[in-house]
């Protein structure tokens with residue numbers, strides 16, 4: 062792809078204070094099926110140059126100050142290394158919208174722990190084909206099937222503040238944990254049958270709370286996102302994912318987004334990386350619109 066003359070992040074980098082802070086965690090040591098997600102932050106950054114600073118509904122992102130702080134290194138093992146990226150992310154001012162580029166889903170252990178420090182009482186929308194709630198999976202407790210379970214323990218986020226959307230592959234142990242701990246699970250089939258109702262159900266749970274979205278690209282159907290560690294049939298279209306994100310978060314305050322499990326070596330023509338970028342830019346559009354509406358409301362009240 063010829064990117065001559067184009068600037069990363071649609072040319073939005075610069076300006077203070079930053080409205081958006083981007084960081085990468087180029088780690089895939091917890092991927093037990095096939096590795097490759099460590100290459101995602103670099104590829105996402107490169108291709109961010111092709112994105113226009115405009116949302117799909119024509120809202121300009123110009124004026125959004127983006128700061129990219131580069132990659133944060135947890136070392137070879139997330140179990141011993143998750144604190145290092147966490148501390149850097151936790152130091153990002155709370156007013157900046159955090160955007161993290163994984164890495165496998167265990168990078169969310171660092172991301173969610175940092176977000177909980179920046180925003181106590183945080184709710185999480187975990188968009189994923191898998192709940193990642195195993196206590197032990199594929200030979201370890203820090204493998205990708207345990208990502209959310211370890212993230213809950215590390216961050217202190219209560220399970221009842223988690224919504225899982227897009228689920229379709231489960232271990233019996235995970236369904237047990239979901240039922241016992243008050244996690245809301247909205248499956249891919251529920252979304253496919255009635256998207257507005259599914260989004261409304263999630264919006265109700267998240268209403269009036271600060272929300273971080275952790276988006277495993279395998280929530281999308283492999284037709285839309287083939288470049289991932291574990292493709293799972295029966296997933297969301299990119300269109301459904303965008304509609305779901307918009308509807309599910311419209312009554313909450315978005316404070317962060319991480320996109321994980323993009324695996325460039327298994328991608329075809331970069332469509333998975335470009336799907337991840339579309340999600341990022343549309344979420345930024347939602348954040349910008351909400352801020353402008355909030356600022357307008359505050360001006361109105363004066």
Ligand SMILES: [Mn+2]
Nearest residue numbers: 166189193277
């Ligand atoms: Mn996952």
